[in-house]
Amino acid sequence: MPPIVAERLRITEIFHSIQGEADAIGWRTVFVRLTGCPLRCVWCDTTYSFHGGEWRAIDDILAEVASHGAHHVCVTGGEPLAQKRCLALLQRLCDAGYEVSLETSGALDVAGVDPRVRKVMDLKAPDSGETARNLWSNLDHLLPNDQVKIVIASRADYEWARSAVATHALERRCMVLFSPVWGKVEPRELAEWIIADRLPVRFQLQLHKLLWNDTPGR
Ligand SMILES: C[S@@+](CC[C@H](N)C(=O)[O-])C[C@H]1O[C@@H](n2cnc3c(N)ncnc32)[C@H](O)[C@@H]1O
Ligand SMILES: Nc1nc2[nH]cc(C(=O)O)c2c(=O)[nH]1
Ligand code: SF4
Ligand SMILES: [Mg+2]
Secondary structure, eight states, rough: OOOOOOOEEEEEEEEEEEOOOOTTSSSSEEEEOOOOOOOOOOTSGGGGGOOOEEEEEEEHHHHHHTTTSSSSEEESSSSSGGGGHHHHHHHHHHTTTTTEEEOOOOSOOOTTOOOEEEEEEEEEOOGTTGGGGGGGGGGGGOOOOOOOEEEEEHHHHHHHHHHHHHHHGGGGGGGEEEEETTTTTTTTHHHHHHHHHTTEEEEEEOHHHHHHHHOTTT
């Protein structure tokens, strides 16, 4: 009988905080941040997750998550789907009864993600430098409880996002979030653009940055 090799993932951090983004905002949440990302968004606020991390067995990850006593879990990164075993982690978290969300760039195929998971899928606007990596076929795998998030760094990004919503009827597929790049766009400006154009999107601010500025692991 070959030895049973525990399924391991490369993990940057596991931390207990307040969900600062998307539709679970405000809930105590345990974040599992996977290491590594194939993209390099110009404005990425989590570059520390590109390298390093430690290999952790899924059972250990589940045990550490359970120790925090929160009902919400957010699997993020780095780009979590860059590790194939992330799919098994998501399934195990759902089986354990957690409300699970996945923050993903939308650059990798989301078809294999457990349907119980709420996908929060980015579409990268031009100022990210990674627009070419948007995998548009992913739109066909969006479920009603999923969210599309477009992070906006300029008026040009906003106009690209406004056009993407209209062209792909995004709001008819799932909730659409517009989020300002911290320090690049005045949040009030983005809010007023959305109002002026009567867009069917939900404005969001990264709540954790208001609470703790841009502290890693928060
Ligand atoms: C760090 S990423 C990790 C998950 C995945 N790689 C992705 O890009 O969706 C988590 C979320 O933070 C957003 N984000 C990263 N840097 C940001 C910044 N400077 N301002 C606002 N949102 C940012 C990303 O667009 C993404 O929605
Ligand atoms: N508090 C808090 N909420 C978050 N929601 C999504 C995050 C992420 O980095 O994916 C994040 C984060 O880094 N911190
Ligand atoms: S895809 Fe996500 S983790 Fe990767 S560089 Fe972009 S924002 Fe950062
Ligand atoms: Mg973050």
